Amino acid sequence: MDARTADRVLDCRGLLCPMPVVRIGREIEDMEPGEVVKVMATDRGSIADVPAWAADTGNEVLDWHEETDHVVFYVRRGAPAS
Amino acid sequence: MSIVARSSSGLVLTEQEVRAIVREELEAALRRDPAARRACIIASKGTLDFAYPPLILGAAAAAAGMEAAVFFTFYGLNIIHRDFRRRLKVSPVANPAMPMPVPMADTFSGLPLMKGLATTMMRAKFRKKGVATIAELLDVCRQSDVRLIACALTMEVFGYRERDFVDGVEFGGAGAFMSEARRSHVTLFI
Incomplete structure (x- = not known):
């Protein structure tokens, strides 16, 4: 999974807790199920927060890795909650 | 068998x-179980530092798809007061954990200007690090349907009126809190 396969990009660099998950949540609401957003964040807590948030909300972190000065997540919107 | x-x-x-x-x-x-999707938080402190946790957790709960309610009681009412920018302060007095630029005797840190100085320094540090402001967190909470509930008893005791609070605040007492809390797995007193 890389930037070419992400449907959109969300820059959360410079934001601290809880704003990355708040922003991702808003972005996801605006996406279709199956669409992927690439998220960039500098908040170290997001490494734990984003996967936990995804598990709670029925979305999926497909992959994540660290760049030199930030973290990148690929988050796929799950099926809407029934 | x-x-x-x-x-x-x-x-x-x-x-x-x-x-x-x-x-x-x-x-x-x-x-x-609907309780797994509900969070109920009490905000009882009215200092700048303790204004953050209830709003951060309320916003995080809402982002995780939970229904969240924050009850503001006693000094916590400062957080949702229209004048919260001026009311929320932090003091080095009786707070030995507060990082100070230079070591300072209690008699010195208790001087009148110190509270204002400590408050300005904390705001500047938070801004520099990129922490959302209290105003921004209040907006996030209201936009994501976190219920902000002011304790009616404290309002009576301290002489607050409904119009003293930011828009979107509800009013209730211990009964309203318990009714929420008994249906929430997450309950916090801050």
Whole structure:
């Protein structure tokens, strides 16, 4: 999974807790199920927060890795909650 | 394997089968449990530093798809007061954990200007690090339907009126809190 396969990009660099998950949540609401957003964040807590948030909300972190000065997540919107 | 149950249709079940059915039903009930999706937080402190945790957690709960409510009681009412920017301060007095630029005796840190100085320094540090402001967190909470509830008793005692608070605040007491809290797995007193 890389930037070419992400449907959109969300820059959360410079934001601290809880704003990355708040922003991702808003972005996801605006996406279709199956669409992927690439998220960039500098908040170290997001490494734990984003996967936990995804598990709670029925979305999926497909992959994540660290760049030199930030973290990148690929988050796929799950099926809407029934 | 002993036989422990007989279904209405005459089907005989072993202990193992009964356990499997009970486990399955319990797991299904827990998955449906609405309390797992509710958070109820009390904000009782009215200082700048303690204004952050209830709003951050309320916003995080809402982002995780939970219904969240924050009850503001006693000094916590400062957080939702229209004048919260001026009211929320932090003091080095009686707070030995507060990082100070230089070591300072208590008699010195208690001087009149110190509270303002400490407040300005904390705001500047938070801004530099990129922490959302209290105004921004209040907006996030209201936009994501976190209920902000002011304690009616404290309002009475301290002489607050409904119009003293930011828009979107509800009013209630211990009964309203308990009614929310008993249906929430997450309950916090801050």
